[in-house]
Amino acid sequence: MGTNNPYGFLNDEEKPDGFVVDTWKEIGKRSGINIEFQYFDGMDAHYGSIDSGKVDVLGIQTAITDAIKDKYDFSDRYAYNIIRMVSLKDKDYESLADLAGKKICIAPGKLSEFFEAYNSENPDKKIELVTTEGNIYEELDLGRFEAFPMTIMSFEKMQREGKAEPYKMFGEAVITEENVFPINKSVSKDTQEKINKAIQDMLSDGTLAKISEKWYNRDVTKPFEE
Secondary structure, rough: OOOOOOOEEEOOOEEEEEEHHHHHHHHHHHHOOOOOOOOOOHHHHHHHHHOOOOOOOOOOOEEEOOOOOOOEEOOOOEEEEEEEEEOOOOOOOOOOOHHHHHHHOOOHHHHHHHHHHHHHHHHHHOEEEOOOOHHHHHHHHOOOOOEEEEHHHHHHHHHOOOOOOOOOEEEEEEEEEEEEEEEOOOOOOOHHHHHHHHHHHHHHHHHHHHHHHHHHHOOOOOOOOO
């Protein structure tokens, strides 16, 4: 994506940069595969690009879900992504149970699946699910909802930039994802094997951990939690 800093984004020179870019440059170097980067804004554009054959692999932060498991092949796991809840700092929320009867803002997809299942399993503690096309922080500040889910890495980036002061991250992990790259089924098995060998070698020799530390200040190649 053009704006998903530090995972993958366009830098000040309008060139692809970030964790996923460094990762794929290294995959290309090790596998002998020529890597060409394209960027799209929005998940619909990403999946449209692979469905139409414009790209062979999606360099997005995703996990294998029921919605996509049969549509694509997938690389080996290269990282973990942990999602917790964020609210205004002055709220006394400590867990999902504290949000019973409250509104939270979520994006469609795996998160909505999780919270719909949570509501089904906890009918006496249901959480009201809403979406927004506005600025999620401004709408939280205005009290239009009480919390929203966010990755630990994104929140830590806000902290490093001094932008997290009004907010807090709370509760246990909502979702722990094993991140993989969706691969178009037209890509040869030989190429997929080269990609996976490069990923496994990078995990074994610590290269992926170094790339992770560079962009996230932590190693996301192994399970982690605050």
